Amino acid sequence: MTDANTPSDEKLGTFERLLTVWVALAMIGGIAIGAFAPDVVNAVASAEIASINLVVAVLIWAMVYPMMVGVDLGAVAGVARQPKGLLVTLTVNWLIKPFTMAFLAVLFFDYVFAPFIEPEDASQYIAGLILLGAAPCTAMVFVWSQLTRGDATYTLVQVSVNDLIMIVAFAPIVAFLLGVTDIVVPWETLVLATILYVVLPLVAGLITRRVLGSEQAIEAFTAKVKPWSIIGLIATVVILFGLQGEVILNRPLVIALIAVPIIIQSYGIFAIAYGAAYALKVPHRVAAPCAMIGSSNFFELAVAVAISLFGLHSGAALATVVGVLVEVPVMLSLVAFANRTRNRFPETAL
Numbered sequence: 001m002t003d004a005n006t007p008s009d010e011k012l013g014t015f016e017r018l019l020t021v022w023v024a025l026a027m028i029g030g031i032a033i034g035a036f037a038p039d040v041v042n043a044v045a046s047a048e049i050a051s052i053n054l055v056v057a058v059l060i061w062a063m064v065y066p067m068m069v070g071v072d073l074g075a076v077a078g079v080a081r082q083p084k085g086l087l088v089t090l091t092v093n094w095l096i097k098p099f100t101m102a103f104l105a106v107l108f109f110d111y112v113f114a115p116f117i118e119p120e121d122a123s124q125y126i127a128g129l130i131l132l133g134a135a136p137c138t139a140m141v142f143v144w145s146q147l148t149r150g151d152a153t154y155t156l157v158q159v160s161v162n163d164l165i166m167i168v169a170f171a172p173i174v175a176f177l178l179g180v181t182d183i184v185v186p187w188e189t190l191v192l193a194t195i196l197y198v199v200l201p202l203v204a205g206l207i208t209r210r211v212l213g214s215e216q217a218i219e220a221f222t223a224k225v226k227p228w229s230i231i232g233l234i235a236t237v238v239i240l241f242g243l244q245g246e247v248i249l250n251r252p253l254v255i256a257l258i259a260v261p262i263i264i265q266s267y268g269i270f271a272i273a274y275g276a277a278y279a280l281k282v283p284h285r286v287a288a289p290c291a292m293i294g295s296s297n298f299f300e301l302a303v304a305v306a307i308s309l310f311g312l313h314s315g316a317a318l319a320t321v322v323g324v325l326v327e328v329p330v331m332l333s334l335v336a337f338a339n340r341t342r343n344r345f346p347e348t349a350l
Helices: 019-036 038-046 054-069 073-081 083-112 119-133 141-147 152-178 187-212 215-250 252-279 284-295 299-310 315-340
Strands: none
Touching (some): 019 215, 054 141, 083 119, 119 152, 141 215, 252 284, 252 315
């Protein structure tokens, strides 16, 4: 990796340190908008192509672009010299995460929560959780990586490899865990999401680097556009909570029950990946992003598949949306933990 990707000793700015507050306000604001301005919410919801909301896509693009400006393709070859982080990511995402999520879903909704949930509803929630577990994060991980001062190039490689595996592994894993032999996956959604959230921001970032020329100019530009990444995150939270505000207000107990296995899964996967990276002496700028990818979810794909398989108002679709609602506060707490434990990791590969 290049020195440009080595994290500095600077602390997060005031705006970033108060991100939890801004996100909480965004959640409240989103619910309020959903309740008192439903026409606005309906207008945003209707702006879709292949089950991808274009407004949310633009905001996620705004989140990812500042991270992509820091990507130096000349340093990609360095990933081959540090394969441990990528190995941890792939092992956790595809050999552990989908199956532990399915286990937790069955444990809680077939047994622990059985007295409170109708069997038909329980099976729907289990299906939605399985979809979440089989879709590790794609776009949002760039934000979490940036907040932990992760290696931009390594994060890009991890996400890219993850996406390639997802294209061939998502449907078979979901089909196996759902116990079915035929599953329709919206491939157009998956391909379009990859293009929107990874390819286009990367191309824009590379063009920006070429135009700016010097490393000093690139760093100055990145500092200016970095706040837009957080603004994009906050605006996305407002929209998602606006879209689901009515459900959240009308069914708070169900939302809380669905959140339990998701939260346990997120912290558990992070502990496994982060602990493995620590044991393998992976540098923190690689260890933090590789743990974040499996801890969060590619919720756009999970929501789209849930709707296509079970319907817009199904329990499966609701479960995937709860994953979106839970993700931001959980991931912010993991970002804070990762930043506090930075000094326990080596700065370079050993």
